[in-house]
Amino acid sequence: MSAISIPMADAVRTPALPDAPRAEGARPPLALWIESLSVSFDGFKALDDVTLTFEKGELRCLIGPNGAGKTTLMDCITGKTRPDSGAVYLENRDTDLTRLSEVRIAQLGIGRKFQRPTVFEGHTVYENCELALAGKKGVFRTLFARLTAAERARIDEVLELIGLRDAAKRQAGLLAHGQKQWLEIGMLLAQSPTVLLVDEPIAGMTHAETERTAELLTGLAGTHTVVVVEHDMEFVRSIARRVTVLHQGKVLADGPMAQIQKDPRVIEVYLGD
Ligand code: ADP
Numbered sequence: 001m002s003a004i005s006i007p008m009a010d011a012v013r014t015p016a017l018p019d020a021p022r023a024e025g026a027r028p029p030l031a032l033w034i035e036s037l038s039v040s041f042d043g044f045k046a047l048d049d050v051t052l053t054f055e056k057g058e059l060r061c062l063i064g065p066n067g068a069g070k071t072t073l074m075d076c077i078t079g080k081t082r083p084d085s086g087a088v089y090l091e092n093r094d095t096d097l098t099r100l101s102e103v104r105i106a107q108l109g110i111g112r113k114f115q116r117p118t119v120f121e122g123h124t125v126y127e128n129c130e131l132a133l134a135g136k137k138g139v140f141r142t143l144f145a146r147l148t149a150a151e152r153a154r155i156d157e158v159l160e161l162i163g164l165r166d167a168a169k170r171q172a173g174l175l176a177h178g179q180k181q182w183l184e185i186g187m188l189l190a191q192s193p194t195v196l197l198v199d200e201p202i203a204g205m206t207h208a209e210t211e212r213t214a215e216l217l218t219g220l221a222g223t224h225t226v227v228v229v230e231h232d233m234e235f236v237r238s239i240a241r242r243v244t245v246l247h248q249g250k251v252l253a254d255g256p257m258a259q260i261q262k263d264p265r266v267i268e269v270y271l272g273d
């Protein structure tokens with residue numbers, strides 16, 4: 001509910017979980033642990049002491065007004081932006097991601113989908129997945145270098161998941177808008193990430209595409225930790241279990257969708273209009 005940290009008596013380096021039970025054994029396994037993260041741009045605090053955790057396999061929606069810091073939070077997790085202070089830990093908390101390069105963070109299993117699809121329009125759907133796999137290795141291999149059997153199997157699996165198996169040979173530039181968005185999610189999946197960060201996935205989608213995207217994202221939860229930033233509240237309601245609300249760089253509220261919708265502070269700053 002609140003973002004206030006309560007130090008654990010027996011674990012000095014372990015910040016408190018906002019919602020976690022105190023008993024060590026009862027704590028759900030975490031995928032990501034964001035600790036006291038702050039970022040300023042020219043003195044303006046885009047993120048102000050944000051502490052948040054994401055459980056393994058959960059689907060979390062991140063909402064809040066424009067400028068709340070949602071994209072900046074994703075930028076910090078993926079290494080695009082260096083925070084002024086704080087840390088982002090993976091599950092075992094050995095590694096502080098804020099000290100690593102974007103490439104290394106991606107290799108550790110954090111995939112990010114940007115608002116605009118960045119597929120290679122001149123290449124086929126299949127080739128786009130191949131390129132994504134190659135990128136994962138940090139070396140841009142030539143397109144027609146042999147894939148291993150495991151890599152081909154992975155691409156087939158991904159094409160099935162994103163519903164583009166029949167479009168494998170189509171040029172990506174010719175896909176419908178929704179299909180391009182799914183292809184980009186597929187390109188992330190080709191790299192077998194454990195955490196997926198998805199910024200405004202349904203912008204510009206038709207109703208049918210939106211429904212398909214909801215199915216895709218909810219289907220990926222469980223085997224992936226999925227964090228979705230989205231403004232469309234109907235969509236958020238359709239997929240969300242737990243929602244975090246950012247406002248002016250701080251965590252305003254965090255809890256089940258039903259509770260967030262009734263929260264007077266959230267209604268005032270975000271849901272009111
Ligand atoms: P959201 O995604 O919630 O709309 P952002 O994280 O994009 O919010 O932005 C948070 C605030 O930080 C905004 O006021 C934005 O103008 C500012 N900001 C974000 N990135 C930069 C940057 N690279 N340089 C300067 N200001 C930035």
Ligand code: MG
Pocket residue numbers: 070071072
């Ligand atoms: Mg944003």
